Amino acid sequence: MKLDVLKAVTVAGLAIVMSSVSAMADTPQDRLEQDRAAILAMAGEYDVTFDFREHLPIEAAYELHEAEVTPAREVVYVIADEGDFISLQHLLLVGPADAPFVVKHWRQDWAYEPSRLMRYQGFNTWDFADLPADQSAGAWSQTVYQVDDSPRYAGLARWTHEVNASVWEPEISWRPLPRRDATIRDDYDVIAAVNRHTITAWGWTHEQDNTKLVLRDGEQRALVREHGINTYRRAELDGVEAAAAYWEQTAEYWALIRAAWDSVFEAAGEFTVDDDADGTRLFMHLLSAGQDIIDGNADTQGAYQSAAAVMTAQVRVNGAAPVLPGAPES
Numbered sequence: 001m002k003l004d005v006l007k008a009v010t011v012a013g014l015a016i017v018m019s020s021v022s023a024m025a026d027t028p029q030d031r032l033e034q035d036r037a038a039i040l041a042m043a044g045e046y047d048v049t050f051d052f053r054e055h056l057p058i059e060a061a062y063e064l065h066e067a068e069v070t071p072a073r074e075v076v077y078v079i080a081d082e083g084d085f086i087s088l089q090h091l092l093l094v095g096p097a098d099a100p101f102v103v104k105h106w107r108q109d110w111a112y113e114p115s116r117l118m119r120y121q122g123f124n125t126w127d128f129a130d131l132p133a134d135q136s137a138g139a140w141s142q143t144v145y146q147v148d149d150s151p152r153y154a155g156l157a158r159w160t161h162e163v164n165a166s167v168w169e170p171e172i173s174w175r176p177l178p179r180r181d182a183t184i185r186d187d188y189d190v191i192a193a194v195n196r197h198t199i200t201a202w203g204w205t206h207e208q209d210n211t212k213l214v215l216r217d218g219e220q221r222a223l224v225r226e227h228g229i230n231t232y233r234r235a236e237l238d239g240v241e242a243a244a245a246y247w248e249q250t251a252e253y254w255a256l257i258r259a260a261w262d263s264v265f266e267a268a269g270e271f272t273v274d275d276d277a278d279g280t281r282l283f284m285h286l287l288s289a290g291q292d293i294i295d296g297n298a299d300t301q302g303a304y305q306s307a308a309a310v311m312t313a314q315v316r317v318n319g320a321a322p323v324l325p326g327a328p329e330s
Contacts, residue, residue: 028138032084032112035140035159038166038199039086039110040078045240046203046232048072052180056225058211064224068180073097074105074232075243079251084112089254091246097238102246104254104287106152107145114141118154118265120174122190122215126151127270140168142195144175148286149257150273151265152176155195166199174213188212188223206230250290256304257286260324264317272316285310301326 053067073093080087087109093100113136116128136156143154155170175191176182194209208228214221264271275281289307292298298306308327315322 031138031159034161034166035112036083036086038159038161038168039088039140040081041166041199042088042108042197042204042232043076043078045235045237046074046076047235047237048074048233049231050228051231052208052210052226052228054224054226058222058224062224073100073235073237073239075237075240076232077247086110089247091243093237093239093243100239100242102242104147104246104250104290106147107149109143109145111141111143113137113139114156117141117156118143118151120151120153120176120190121270122174123272124176124274125270125272126268128265128268131156142168142170142197145261146179146283148283149254149261150282151261153193153195164200167196169194169196187214189215203231203233205232246294250293253290253293253300253303253307256300256326257307260304260308260311260322260327263325264315264322267322268317270318271322274314274316282310282314 048071050070050072051067052069054064057064075091075093077089077091078086079089087107089107090105092103092105094103095101113133114131115136116130118126119129120126139156139158141154141156144152146152153173153175155173157168157170159166159168172192172194175193177185177188177191181188190213192211192213194207196205196207196209198205198207206229208226208230210226210228212223212226214223273282286307289298289303292306293300293303304326305328308324312321312324312327
């Protein structure tokens with residue numbers, strides 16, 4: 001995929017977004033266009049702050065962890081826009097402003113009036129819920145994926161549009177431990193979260209009202225509550241050429257990875273994604289394979305073959321190894 005087919009929201013486009021949300025939408029098509037404008041407004045260049053703070057211990061003996069506040073620079077591309085489906089890819093710029101290292105970050109897919117919704121069940125396991133037409137009518141699902149395009153969580157809600165903001169807020173859903181906790185903690189098993197997006201004239205926020213749950217010994221109990229707010233302030237970033245170059249060189253590889261995951265989702269009643277017993281981290285391998293393309297150590301097909309072999313070993317679809325498109329035979 002070439003960069004000339006990618007979209008970014010400009011300042012002028014953002015003004016159109018905010019003027020559209022201030023007007024009354026008279027028809028379903030008007031409301032759909034307002035929704036689309038709000039979603040597309042998340043594309044662009046941002047100074048970001050990730051701010052997570054535990055604030056309410058539920059268990060009496062629990063000691064609150066220190067707040068985690070991390071600044072970042074992020075570029076968000078529209079990599080698909082099919083009217084009723086929009087995909088936004090986030091790229092992090094790490095290191096010196098004038099010569100950053102690019103890290104593929106999370107992805108968010110938005111689907112209008114979907115027929116099913118992905119659900120996290122805990123312990124690295126997901127399934128899908130069928131959605132009746134009256135539940136999905138006028139609503140958008142947001143499905144969030146990790147840095148390796150493996151699944152994370154999903155929600156369903158209708159956008160609300162006011163003069164100064166557009167808001168999307170679904171019901172509580174479960175999600176795996178975030179990387180910031182998964183690498184250092186083993187005292188809880190799942191997050192039950194309210195996931196709120198607010199689009200404004202200056203950027204947007206992603207709020208998370210999190211309850212950290214323990215799912216062990218046949219019981220479910222709350223450990224602590226946490227509030228997170230990721231703030232995306234529109235900016236003109238130095239080094240964005242590096243993000244453009246990264247995506248130009250790896251977009252085809254990541255399209256193959258997305259297609260492989262799509263084949264898992266289409267075949268699955270239930271699927272699991274896990275690191276193996278020797279500690280092979282799926283995300284590390286898939287990111288490294290993409291970086292091999294940048295460094296000239298692999299072509300797109302070679303990188304995909306390497307990644308698909310690891311996916312086949314560490315993903316299970318209805319209890320069996322997945323059959324991935326174009327993957328090497330085991």
